Structure formats: C-alpha cells, structure tokens
Amino acid sequence: MKKLMMFASIRLTVFCLFWLTVLTFWGTVYQVDHGIYEAQHRFFDSYIFFVGILPLPGAMLVMTLLFINLLFSFFVHYQAGWRMPGLMLIHIGLMMMLLGGFFTKLTGIEATVSLFEGEGRNAAVSRTEWEISYSNELHAVQAYQAVDLSDLRKGREFSFRDSELTFKVLENYEHAKGLQAVELEETLEVTPSNSAGFVALEELDRLKTPEEHTPGVRLQVEGAKGIQEIVLTPRDQRPLGLELEDGSGRFIMLRRKRYELPLFMVLNDFSRSYYPGTETPEDYRSLITVHLGEDIERDVIIKMNEPFRINGWTFFQQSFAVTDNSEMSVFAVTRNFGRLVPYWATGITSVGLAMHFLQMQWMQLKRRRKKA
Amino acid sequence: MSVKHLTIPVFAVLFLSSCGSQVEVREYVEVVQLPQQSRMMPPQVATPTDPMRAAPLSVAPTMDNLPADHPSLEGMHPPMGAAGANVMAGREGEVPAAPVVDDVAWELPPGWESKAGSGMRIAEFYPEPDKPQALVTLIALSGSAGSMPANISRWRGQVGLNPTTEMDITHLDGKQHFEFITFVDESISLGKEQTIIAAIYQQPSRTLFLKFMGPTDIVAAHKLDFLQLAGSLDEKGAGQ
Numbered sequence: 001m002k003k004l005m006m007f008a009s010i011r012l013t014v015f016c017l018f019w020l021t022v023l024t025f026w027g028t029v030y031q032v033d034h035g036i037y038e039a040q041h042r043f044f045d046s047y048i049f050f051v052g053i054l055p056l057p058g059a060m061l062v063m064t065l066l067f068i069n070l071l072f073s074f075f076v077h078y079q080a081g082w083r084m085p086g087l088m089l090i091h092i093g094l095m096m097m098l099l100g101g102f103f104t105k106l107t108g109i110e111a112t113v114s115l116f117e118g119e120g121r122n123a124a125v126s127r128t129e130w131e132i133s134y135s136n137e138l139h140a141v142q143a144y145q146a147v148d149l150s151d152l153r154k155g156r157e158f159s160f161r162d163s164e165l166t167f168k169v170l171e172n173y174e175h176a177k178g179l180q181a182v183e184l185e186e187t188l189e190v191t192p193s194n195s196a197g198f199v200a201l202e203e204l205d206r207l208k209t210p211e212e213h214t215p216g217v218r219l220q221v222e223g224a225k226g227i228q229e230i231v232l233t234p235r236d237q238r239p240l241g242l243e244l245e246d247g248s249g250r251f252i253m254l255r256r257k258r259y260e261l262p263l264f265m266v267l268n269d270f271s272r273s274y275y276p277g278t279e280t281p282e283d284y285r286s287l288i289t290v291h292l293g294e295d296i297e298r299d300v301i302i303k304m305n306e307p308f309r310i311n312g313w314t315f316f317q318q319s320f321a322v323t324d325n326s327e328m329s330v331f332a333v334t335r336n337f338g339r340l341v342p343y344w345a346t347g348i349t350s351v352g353l354a355m356h357f358l359q360m361q362w363m364q365l366k367r368r369r370k371k372a
Numbered sequence: 373m374s375v376k377h378l379t380i381p382v383f384a385v386l387f388l389s390s391c392g393s394q395v396e397v398r399e400y401v402e403v404v405q406l407p408q409q410s411r412m413m414p415p416q417v418a419t420p421t422d423p424m425r426a427a428p429l430s431v432a433p434t435m436d437n438l439p440a441d442h443p444s445l446e447g448m449h450p451p452m453g454a455a456g457a458n459v460m461a462g463r464e465g466e467v468p469a470a471p472v473v474d475d476v477a478w479e480l481p482p483g484w485e486s487k488a489g490s491g492m493r494i495a496e497f498y499p500e501p502d503k504p505q506a507l508v509t510l511i512a513l514s515g516s517a518g519s520m521p522a523n524i525s526r527w528r529g530q531v532g533l534n535p536t537t538e539m540d541i542t543h544l545d546g547k548q549h550f551e552f553i554t555f556v557d558e559s560i561s562l563g564k565e566q567t568i569i570a571a572i573y574q575q576p577s578r579t580l581f582l583k584f585m586g587p588t589d590i591v592a593a594h595k596l597d598f599l600q601l602a603g604s605l606d607e608k609g610a611g612q
Contacts (some may be wrong), residue, residue, distance in 0.1 A: 009387030
C-alpha cells in the first residue's frame, strides 16, 4: 500500500507538469525544422522517445502518470470525505479533461470529403492514413475489407475473409516510389505484380507534410494463381486483380483510408463570392442533401464558419477547386464523440475552484470571529 | 518516492501500448454516386481476372481514378481555401498528368513576360509583370473540352456577368484559325472590375485556350497586344 502511495505524491505532479512544459517548448522548437506532424508524432503522440540512445517519456506517458496521480490524490488525500468538496471537484474536472483527451485520441477522426456538383459519397478520406483495400468487384456500391498500412510491420501476415489468400509484409515504407524493372541494376528472382509495372520500391526521406507522402508496400502472396509477390503504391491508379485457385478473382489496392460516414451526402450546388476586385474568397458555401436512411433526407447548407454536425460528426466547409467543367467542394470531416467533454471538465473545475475559494473565505471569517 | 518505484508501472504502460499485434481487418461499404451525366451511362463492372490483372479505368466508380464519363478536371485552377494543396486527397488518380506540350510557339508582345505553366497550363503571360492579377494563361485540353456556350457561360460567371450564351464570337485567322471572345465592352458598361478576353483554337485532337483575365482597365489596355499574341500562336515547325 505504501508503494502505491507514491502515485499520490505531489512530487510526481510537479515532475509531470514540469516535463509537459519541457515537451511543449521542445516540440515547438522542433517543428520549425521538422514540421508539426513530426513534432506531434515524436513528443506528444508517443509514450517514449529516444534522444540518441537515451529514452525519454513522451506526453502520452506523462499524461497517463498525471491521471493516475490525480486519481490517487483524490482517494488518498481527500478520503476524509466531503469536507473539501471544491478540491474534489477540481480533481474530478482535471481527470475528466485528461480522460476526454485520451478518448478523443482513441476514437477521433480527421478526414476529408470532396464532391463535385451532383456527386454523392458516404465515405470520408484520411489525409495521412492509408489502407490496403480488398474487394471482389468494383461497383458503385461496394463492400470492402481493409487493413491499415500503419498496422503492417515487416513479417506480419494477414488475410481477408472469404478467400484463401494470405499476405506477408516484405516491405512497408511510409514514403517511397515504385521502380520499373529497367530502373534496377540487378535482376529480381521474383518479379512482383503491379498494375503500373512497378517491381520494386525505393524508400524516400520523410517529408514535413505527411499528407504528401506516397507509401509503398511489397507483399508476398499465397493462394493467387501465377503471383508470388505484389507491389502496391498510390501511383498504381488501378487496383490489381488477383486470380484465386477456384477461378474467382479479387481486387486489391493501396489507397487513402476510408471512414464510413453515418450518412450519404450529395453536393447539389457550390457557390462562392469574392471580395471586390480581388480573387480572395469572401464566402463559399455548399448546398448538400443528406440521406440518413431510405426515406430520411434533408437539405443542408454548409458554409465558412457554419459547420454541419450530426451524431458526433462535424462537416466543415474547408476548400474548393474549380475546373473548366465543374466545381468541387471540399469538406473537412471530424468525428469527436467527446467534443463536449472539455466544456464539462472546465465547468466542473471552475465550480470546484469557486467553491474552494468561498470555503476558504468562510473558514477564515470563522477563525477571525472566534479570535474576536 | 524513488525512480525505481516508477520502473514497473512505466514498463507496464509501455508493454500495454505495444500490444495489439494482430492486423485488424475492417469492413465497410463505399457508395459513390457520380454526377448526373455520368449516372446516365450504363454501369460497368470489371473482372479481376482479366489478362492485364487490373481493372480497366472505365469501371472507376469506386476508385480514385477518373472514370471515362466523369467531368473533366482539366484546366483545374489552384485549389482555394484552407486545405491548400490537400484538396485532392484521396482523388489523386483523378488529377490529370501534366501535359507534355512543347509543340506550341508564340511571339511575345513587347513588355510582356512569360513563364512556364504547371499542371494543365502550358504557359502564363504577364502583360504588366508588376501586376500579376492580370494574367493570360494558355491551356491545352484534349478533345473539344466542353461546348462553347458552356465555356462562355462559365467565364461570364467568373467576372460577375449574367450567364447568357448569346455571344458574338469573332472568327479570326492568325498563324492558326481561332475564335475570339471579349467581355470588355460589356464589363466597362456595367462597371465590372474584372473581365475576360479569350482565344480558342480547335485542333483535331485538342483545344487550346488562351485566356486573359484581370482588372477591366488592364485587359482593355492590352487587348491589341493579346490579339497579336493570339495571332502569333502556332504549332512548332508548322511553317517550315
């Protein structure tokens, strides 16, 4: 029990807060040269990171410790009961804040939907995440199975339901380019299949802007007729067909990760206006029809600073593109079921601070009266 | 509290964070409805076992490719707004490759500057280099690149004019035949700040668009220069 008490230590609190300050400063300086994504990935999304061979705690670990520290403090220091309700509320509010952040990190989604006028989709596309998707046909309404590229380490195996195909990861690069056979100096023992003729991958340096990364993966395949290995890159542009032993076929492709939305949205019209005499957009808006079920549909206008929210999802008018034949509207899509948690947590903490302040004042007044 | 007391929980957290070595297979249904004119096309389905071991591009409804019947993205203007270059995330396959066009020649009017274009632009011309808002672009599109009324209507919308398609189109011959369109007089009479003049070259396999958009006073002042440029435009080696 004594050992557990260390988690209630105020020293641990001070250390965690100090280290978070260091990480914030370090991350801010680091992003100048390495970009915000890299800084976030290294310092804030990690439990541990290395400087040379020295391991240091990342923000995830520190905030986990801080949560445990708050939890123990709550039960250890204030077990006397409700004599200090303000302090209890402050602790509850802070824990709620940390838990809410963790929940958002686990379940939050940031993606994009881009639609031409008259076009409809039910899936958002990730900016930075990629998937290997797999299907038996390519219809306008199509069921897919998919694995996240970020889950694929060298040597890992995976398979999809409904076929005997198995895949083993031979190479997986966050940023790479495909190489044609003529670009290679040596002859390959096994020539991988690829719809664009790539037979190998060359890893490239990571960019400051991860949304511009073009990943590449080389897989060993078992169960496909005449194919031992495949290479997949976003530049393939066409899914690769695999013929199974029973004569049926499957498509496989590397593409940006899809998130199925709780609706089907159709862009009816996109309009924009400019500040007079400039090409700076003053306002742009999209009229969309949202289909929520077979017979449930409604028209919605999404415009700058006026997003559309539904079931934890938020659609922001983010951007647009104009072609000679059509206009395309781009929506930033986020899913955050814990969107209101920070508000509640801040409210509870504020109430706790106010209660504690008033209680202290009242107790001081009482002491003065006693003395008098 | 000592550091050693923290060792076990720290390693426990690290261990837990590295769990989940199984590759999770997600399932979802993707639904894509193409714009109206595309939906009028009969649906096509690919077979994965075709000799090329790849789906033909014409089956693209669920892919990132541009289907054959999809509205063209050619002539795409730079994306605007907060997304910047990310606007095409997930639709990279729809972005047409930069054209390999090096067979067009022209004579630059005095005082103008030109620079190589990017994307679908073959070149950009600046009548007044210190005023980049007055810009002439040369774009090559395959085929007929949309009907003339549709193009005119869209351009009129870009400069705040009513989307009428009843326009006087002047047919001119320079080194190549072209159709000349101007909104200058109308923009001046209506007090519009922006206007457009354009020359369109219909060629057997492609259409060239030379389009001058900018402040009305600058476009009006350089109309004759523009016509000189338009008249000089020719295919390289055509006169040899």
